[in-house]
Amino acid sequence: MNCEPESNKGYCHCCRQDTIFTAYGDWLRDTYICEKCGSLPRQRALQHVLDFFISDWTSLSIHESSPSNDFISRWCNNYSSSQLLDGVPLGFDKDGVRCENLENLTFADETFDLVITQDVMEHVFSPQKAFNSILRVIKQGGAHAFTAPKHKGLLTSYPRAHVVDDDIFHLHEPIFHGNPVGDGRALVTWDYGDDFERLIMKWTGSPVRTYCIRDRLLGLDGEYLDVFVMKKS
Incomplete structure (x- = not known):
């Protein structure tokens, strides 16, 4: 029986190089790896969408919430990031990392051209507050580009937990x-389903465009490849 990992040649949008993609397991979401930069399919999917559908994104003012890698920052000159840090006031730094809560961002109105979140929105207790807070700090004509698991066969999104007085x-x-910070664990607070885009439109008044691309030559395969772009118009 042949148990060798399956590999194929292709182009990676995270490291912008010709590379080899190798599937080290059946759950491609976490095991289909770029051999040059170590990126995963969902990360490559987001940067593929940025490269093709957001003009000159590397020259924009960008803020990324809760990054777990440098795949975005390595290409951008006007880049900032933040994490939600226990015990740190919002808007303040600890060891060079700014503390921000997506539900209550401290930035001024219309600060950024582009806000990026990767697998973050399923961990906020009030996505309605978070999406509107993000929209507030985006400039007119800017966008929020993000990934979040959208579950097949789930008709209606629902919260898994809520918070009252902490x-x-x-x-x-x-x-x-x-989780890239704290104890390494992030509670899943929402499961999103078929109504996800309609919910965002209801919450914010802003439409969302969804991209789901599968292409082994780009290292794009596996579950939860959806990339969402919410424009502020």
Whole structure:
């Protein structure tokens, strides 16, 4: 029986190089790796969308919330980032990292051309507040480009937990994803389904365009490849 990892040649939008993509397991979302930069399919999908659908994005003023890599920052001169840090006041730095909460960003109105979040919106308790807070700090004509798991066969999005006076109340069995800060765990607070884009439109009044591209020559395959772009117009 041949158990060798499956590989193919292609082009990676994260490192912008010809490369080899190797699938080290069946769950391609976490195991289909660029051999040159280590990127995953969802990261390559977002940067593919940026390269093709947001003109000259590398020259824009960009803010990224909760980055877990440097795939965006390595190409941008006007880039900033933030994390939600326990015990740090919003808008202040700790060890060179700015503390921000997407539900209540401290930046001035219309600060950035582009805000990027990668697999973050499923970890906020009030996505309605977060999407509107993000829109507030985006310039007219700017955009929020983001990834978030959208579950196949789930008709209606629903919260998994809510918070009252800093106490978390679980509505469903707790699920955690990886987190680049803190204890390394991020609670999943929402499951998004077929109505996700309609919900965002209802919450913000802004339409969302969804891209889902599968192409092994670009290292794009696996689950949850959706990339969403919300424009402020």
